[in-house]
Amino acid sequence: MNLSVNIGHLKLKNPVITASGTFGYGEEYAEFVDLNKLGAIVVKGISLKPMEGNPSPRICETPCGMLNAIGLQNVGLKDFLKKKLPYLRRFSTPVIVNVLANTIQGYVRLSTALDDSGVDGIELNVSCPNVKKGGISFGTDKKTLAKLVSKVRQSVKGSVLITKLSPNVSNIQEFSKIAEDSGSDALSLINTIPAMAIDIETRKPRLANITGGLSGPAIKPIAIRMVWESYNTVKIPIIGMGGIMNADDVIEFMLAGATAVAVGTANFVNPKATIEIIEGIEQYLRRKGINDVKEIIGKLHAA
Amino acid sequence: MNLSVNIGHLKLKNPVITASGTFGYGEEYAEFVDLNKLGAIVVKGISLKPMEGNPSPRICETPCGMLNAIGLQNVGLKDFLKKKLPYLRRFSTPVIVNVLANTIQGYVRLSTALDDSGVDGIELNVSCPNVKKGGISFGTDKKTLAKLVSKVRQSVKGSVLITKLSPNVSNIQEFSKIAEDSGSDALSLINTIPAMAIDIETRKPRLANITGGLSGPAIKPIAIRMVWESYNTVKIPIIGMGGIMNADDVIEFMLAGATAVAVGTANFVNPKATIEIIEGIEQYLRRKGINDVKEIIGKLHAA
Amino acid sequence: MSRFFRAEIVSNLPLNNKNNLLTIKPLEPATEPDPGQFYMVEVSNSKTPLLSRPFSFFRKTPEGIQFLFEIRGKGTLMMKGFKGGEVIHMLGPLGRGYPELEDDKIPMLVAGGIGIASIFPLVQAFGKKACLFYGARDKEGLLMLDELKGLVGELIISTDDGSMGRRGTVIDVFMDFLMQTQAKACDYTIYACGRKQMLEVLSRTALNNGIKGYISTEENMACGIGACLGCAVKVKSKELRAKSRRIKNINSELRTLDYELMYKMVCKDGPVFPLEEIVW
Amino acid sequence: MSRFFRAEIVSNLPLNNKNNLLTIKPLEPATEPDPGQFYMVEVSNSKTPLLSRPFSFFRKTPEGIQFLFEIRGKGTLMMKGFKGGEVIHMLGPLGRGYPELEDDKIPMLVAGGIGIASIFPLVQAFGKKACLFYGARDKEGLLMLDELKGLVGELIISTDDGSMGRRGTVIDVFMDFLMQTQAKACDYTIYACGRKQMLEVLSRTALNNGIKGYISTEENMACGIGACLGCAVKVKSKELRAKSRRIKNINSELRTLDYELMYKMVCKDGPVFPLEEIVW
């Protein structure tokens, strides 16, 4: 049975990727997961300089989901290349680095350095606040997004360039098209959805940062819809994510048009989730008598 | 203890309203709920002409939520005034009519007729597709929204004018401000979020309409965030809704800045939900030694 | 006396690994159900699954109200876990049940699989004068046979795989019966419950043979009381109904009729409808 | 041998209406826990609540691994419903436990409320040479007293409402003790677990009196293994730690230090930290 899929010129053993920020730098899960078995590993978002992150509480639970406001804590580009990347290189699995900055130049410098370092993929997290634009995120302003992606495109040669769109837009098709036209090799969606929870006893927000990003099964129907809308608009492959807990969820995303998927919050609930999901996909295909997982991509019977 | 709140010049016995489309035309729930006890009743969205609605399946369940694509089935303005309104008039509870159209003129004609009929409030459902604009919803285009609300404003004299914003926007503050500046007496948020689910056995979408609106506890954190952002932007009262299942959820919405709340999906799970919630609010206030519910509006300790 | 009441689980007996017999006792005064009516059952008080699930009134015993349920997905899987003594919320009886039988008519009961749950009260009501066609995928799917044998006049059993009774669908068997029978088609009244495809074929057959009858339909439900408009089923308007005797599929016509309310709600106007009323 | 394993509920004994003693038996070879380590417990396989909850290793018995838990919210309420025979997933042992005691030192164990769960293994390890300060809101909150009496050298009990032992917080009692004691402060090593406020006051007191020690901290958790970065606790950098002996609140300084990683993860670097390391 063939589980392999292609994201741009990158060939994945199978469609199951780890979602940025939910799988650490890979090493944290090596005890539970044979990293060689994964389709690809996307690491926690990296910035030029190390970032301290937000005060606690950084996470809290919500109905069928969770909020997080980690504040993009990360070791920074230098330490990532020196301390984290070498470890990941020991595995045959492609490494995709999620990058974040608050200026376009920042994204360009990061991407250039990572491209030179030979990472397999670069995922632009465009949900970050743009300091030049008074903090509104790159991913919700069409012109800015176009400029950002095309600038980065020029400097990225070897790595696959993936744009991780913000779900916080009225019309995901438009933004998908912009990312494609600006030179992305693939799209990732969806990122967490801005949300908030309040402790009615203390009257305090449940997160020190007040608002945070909603992830988990709660957002799956929104993610499925966006993947499907995006699939009907662009030709480049889509990495679908948002609330994937098991293989059935993956099949749902792929039928909606995802070429690959990313597993996020599920890793926290079950550190072996990615592996069990890969096995589950095989079982589904076997049960349905399908020998190539690519056959189900976008094969929703909508009529 | 004082539970009353004001929405524009409309005084509600308590902050608990029924969410449009989830409480029929009131009569369906009269067997379970003393309609006189409610803060207000918002009826199913009304259009000029009766609407047939979508084929089945119209609803399906999702993690901590549900999707619906009813297709705006309703009896139409004429039958509503003749057959439904008289019944509701028998109760002391204010009646708010949710209206929908696919042209600005449509909204204006509906609102004028309803205003003349003396209903207490008119709630503009601006999430409907705008035929003039190729079907993109009124609520996601700033100019259109401004035009729609101000035009309706001119023709609405007696009724309180409420704009029910679409959650499907990047920046709810902007749209809240537009609705306020265009003359809304109050805001309702949030409406359902566009979403989708697929049956992986049949490969068919779970809704005949393919996509539908996500409601229920899953969307509560998104709704709370939008109410809070909106509260920090406008002066007019906000009717908060989205996943309210119990009194604790209501307190959370009010701390975030809602003056009143609407209970939707919860009615399906528990037809007595609204009444139990009103009792629950009283208990909370008593426990906290608060004698006026207005004291908690927007009283989030954010620092 | 409210139709939304708390009920105690008296027992939850597994009939086999796919079907359970659930008995509940209302803890508050509750309304008496009619044959064909149903209840919305709260699957979990932790609200996952969120929505209640509809189940037909199966039987009333001294212990309480009984339901037959088939394990299909999340909700029914959790219901399999119901334990005696637990308390759940229920809403019902709901909807319109099966109409009375006109005197001089012979009741033909047709049950596919778990559809027997809805038909059973009719078996009790009509007793010996009833003729029951009861089919399932395999013999695992045939429930309560001993009780049924004792009650009905004629019990004709079938399974798709032939593991019990006649091989074939309940419809095949029903057709054969129509061939042989002496009685005139118009002497019969059909009462049927089962999967959509079965009800569709049955209705067409009935219409073609001029047999009147009633079928119990299913749609996903949320409120159960006609408020959410979620459980719509397409029905024919009066004028169209006449035509439909001749026309196989009239969806085409329907689509062209503007602003005619062509939908009824399974939970409120149904679940039981005259078989000629439904649009397939 | 994986730290993520399936475990069978052996028993789930209510000690009173707010606290339970849970005993589980790993169904796969599992790692031995150290005092102060914890496990992530799957609350419900229906995934609501979604996230596992962290609980300190309390005791190992022939029956299995034991946990003491207090019913606080949704998750622990569902755990109250755990029945013998049920199978759940667990992740652990996790984090860094309490360091060994330096020879010539006297262990002072301080437990606030359910914090006793984490301290108990130390009681077993240090036995008679340990002195345990154990406080709770009321006597309902004081658990396992008989076992404790038998084990520790000195057991000093207190309740906020005075319903048992001394009236006052465990800290008040601890301070009084420091006044009277002959031994030099530096002879002691504190091991403490309890609510934030208690640990903060205790740490300040200890610092002011030059007593070394360790405290077990709490933050909301998702992954339990240092991957989500959700359970951050603010710690002092080496250079700042020196100062802090004098400075009460040094958050101000911290904020100004650019790009210094000032956070550690409770689940991975902790939950136990040297008490001078934490920033309050």
Ligand SMILES: Cc1cc2nc3c(=O)[nH]c(=O)nc-3n(C[C@H](O)[C@H](O)[C@H](O)COP(=O)(O)OP(=O)(O)OC[C@H]3O[C@@H](n4cnc5c(N)ncnc54)[C@H](O)[C@@H]3O)c2cc1C
């Ligand atoms: C009026 C009425 C009476 C019914 N009486 C009985 C009965 O007596 N015994 C019995 O076993 N079942 C009965 N059903 C069907 C029963 O309600 C569904 O099997 C049940 O809701 C499935 O829930 P689930 O969570 O297990 O499945 P889900 O996980 O919700 O879905 C599993 C499968 O069941 C289908 N399904 C879900 N809800 C319904 C529904 N309301 N109707 C039909 N299919 C559905 C889904 O489309 C899916 O294919 C009745 C349905 C209706 C509308």
Ligand SMILES: Cc1cc2nc3c(=O)[nH]c(=O)nc-3n(C[C@H](O)[C@H](O)[C@H](O)COP(=O)(O)OP(=O)(O)OC[C@H]3O[C@@H](n4cnc5c(N)ncnc54)[C@H](O)[C@@H]3O)c2cc1C
């Ligand atoms: C390392 C560690 C060890 C622990 N050991 C024990 C133990 O041995 N026995 C015990 O009873 N409890 C222990 N706790 C606390 C326990 O994890 C929480 O009480 C539990 O997660 C609450 O879950 P809930 O769903 O009932 O409450 P929720 O509904 O999640 O919340 C109820 C209240 O508990 C608070 N809470 C939620 N999660 C945590 C958490 N991880 N830490 C602290 N407070 C929390 C919430 O902020 C809220 O105020 C430990 C916590 C940590 C971090």
Ligand SMILES: Cc1cc2nc3c(=O)[nH]c(=O)nc-3n(C[C@H](O)[C@H](O)[C@H](O)COP(=O)(O)O)c2cc1C
């Ligand atoms: C704790 C946490 C941290 C995350 N950090 C990042 C990040 O650094 N960069 C990014 O692009 N997405 C980040 N995400 C978003 C996830 O990659 C993913 O898009 C989202 O969680 C939806 O998937 P899920 O529902 O399976 O978790 C994070 C999510 C979580 C829960």
Ligand SMILES: Cc1cc2nc3c(=O)[nH]c(=O)nc-3n(C[C@H](O)[C@H](O)[C@H](O)COP(=O)(O)O)c2cc1C
């Ligand atoms: C079945 C259903 C029908 C609805 N119909 C309408 C409608 O006609 N007009 C409208 O403005 N909102 C409608 N809504 C949205 C609700 O009024 C409410 O905004 C949304 O469901 C969020 O609240 P909830 O999570 O409590 O249900 C409908 C929601 C549901 C579930």
Ligand code: FES
């Ligand atoms: S289930 Fe709500 S109308 Fe039928």
Ligand code: FES
């Ligand atoms: S809980 Fe995830 S890092 Fe500690």
